[in-house]
Amino acid sequence: MKVDTNSLISFIILWGLPTFMIVRTYLKMDYNDKRIAINDFRTHRFIFTTGFIILGAFFIHLGLLLNLNILKLIGFVFFTLGGFLSTLNKWNKSKNKSVLVKKIFTYTLIGITTFFLILLGFYYLIIRVGQGEFFQYDNGVTIEVYNSSKQEITDLNFFFSFYSNYDVLQDLGDIDKLEPGETTSIYSPHIIGTGNDRSLYFQYPIKKSEKQVDSLAYVASNKPSKVVVIIEITGTDNNGKLLFRAKGYEDVHGQFEYDLTNARE
Incomplete structure (x- = not known):
C-alpha cells in the first residue's frame, strides 16, 4: 500500500529505534536477567497495562499512516483500556481492598471490555452495510x-x-x-x-x-x-x-x- 514517505520515515524512527534499543539491551543481558525480563513481560499486569498502551499507540499511528479508520479505532480501544487498567492497578496497590471491591472492579472491567468489543462489531457492521457490494x-x-x-x-x-x-x-x-x-x-x-x-x-x-x-x-x-x-x-x-x-x-x-x-x- 502506498503511503506518504515522510509519515513512513517518522513511523520507522518512532517504532524502529526503540525496538532496536530494547533488543540490543536484551541481547547484552546475562541468562538470569533475560529470564527475569521475559517473566516480567509475560505477567498479566504488564500485558493489560503497559502492553495495551503501547499496542494502542502502535495501532493509532499505523491507522494514521495507512489512513485506515478501523486501525485507529482498535488502537483507541487498547490505549484507553490500558490507561484505565494502569490507573486501577496503581490505585489497588495503594490500599488493601476487600474481596467485594475487587469483584466489582473485575465485573466492571469485563463490562467495559464487552462494550468496546460490541462497539467495534457495530462499527464494522455499519461500514459493511453502508458500502454494500463495494466493501470488497x-x-x-x-x-x-x-x-x-x-x-x-x-x-x-x-x-x-x-x-x-x-x-x-x-x-x-x-x-x-x-x-x-x-x-x-x-x-x-x-x-x-x-x-x-x-x-x-x-x-x-x-x-x-x-x-x-x-x-x-x-x-x-x-x-x-x-x-x-x-x-x-x-x-x-x-x-x-x-x-x-x-x-x-x-x-x-x-x-x-x-x-x-x-x-x-
Whole structure:
C-alpha cells in the first residue's frame, strides 16, 4: 500500500529505534536477567497495562499512516483500556481492598471490555452495510470499465478536478483501448487531499479536435479514503458521446447509481 514517505520515515524512527534499543539491551543481558525480563513481560499486569498502551499507540499511528479508520479505532480501544487498567492497578496497590471491591472492579472491567468489543462489531457492521457490494474493494480509487458495446473504445483519461475549470488535481490513469466485451480496471491506493467539492471525471475524444468530459462521482470529503466507480459503456450517440451506466461508492454520500444510456443532448 502506498503511503506518504515522510509519515513512513517518522513511523520507522518512532517504532524502529526503540525496538532496536530494547533488543540490543536484551541481547547484552546475562541468562538470569533475560529470564527475569521475559517473566516480567509475560505477567498479566504488564500485558493489560503497559502492553495495551503501547499496542494502542502502535495501532493509532499505523491507522494514521495507512489512513485506515478501523486501525485507529482498535488502537483507541487498547490505549484507553490500558490507561484505565494502569490507573486501577496503581490505585489497588495503594490500599488493601476487600474481596467485594475487587469483584466489582473485575465485573466492571469485563463490562467495559464487552462494550468496546460490541462497539467495534457495530462499527464494522455499519461500514459493511453502508458500502454494500463495494466493501470488497480496497481503500483508494478503483475504476472498473466494461465495454458492452460493439465498437472499440479508445483514449479514456480519468482524473480528479473541480467543475469550474477541469484543471487536473490528480491524474488517475488512462485506458488506451478497450475492445468489445473487454473489461479493465484502474487502481490508485492514494487520494491526494486537494480540497472538497471535487469530482472524479473521465475525458475522451468525440471528434478529431474536440474532447468530452463527463463526471463519474462527486467527492465531498476533503480527505476521502475510498472511491469506487463501476462503468458499463453501451455505445455512443450521434455526436460521439459515450452512452454508459455507472454505480459506485464514496465516503460521504455512500452508494450511488445512474444511467446515461439514452440519447444525450
